[in-house]
Amino acid sequence: MLARILSLLSEGTSHSTADLARRLGVSEQIVDDMVSHLASLGYLYTTSDTCRVACAACPLAGSCSTQVPSRLWALTEKGTRAVQQSARE
Numbered sequence: 001m002l003a004r005i006l007s008l009l010s011e012g013t014s015h016s017t018a019d020l021a022r023r024l025g026v027s028e029q030i031v032d033d034m035v036s037h038l039a040s041l042g043y044l045y046t047t048s049d050t051c052r053v054a055c056a057a058c059p060l061a062g063s064c065s066t067q068v069p070s071r072l073w074a075l076t077e078k079g080t081r082a083v084q085q086s087a088r089e
Helices: 002-009 017-024 028-040 051-057 077-088
Strands: 044-046 073-075
Touching: 002 017, 002 028, 002 073, 002 077, 017 028, 028 044, 073 077
Parallel strands: none
Antiparallel strands: 044 073
């Protein structure tokens, strides 16, 4: 299921915790725990500290809400490699 979260986050659109939970068939708390675990392993990083500054150049600018403070996650190089490896299997 961790690989599935990485795959969903690599799609190039933003996903809320509720959306990820619905798509995975689990609770939002489980999604939060899995995302935190993936971040601790170096597969994800949070973009929330710099997001508002970089919105103009962000490919997700039209699909995410900068009006509501939230944590935005992005794949690290390690996360991208994991998604690519998973797709090859």
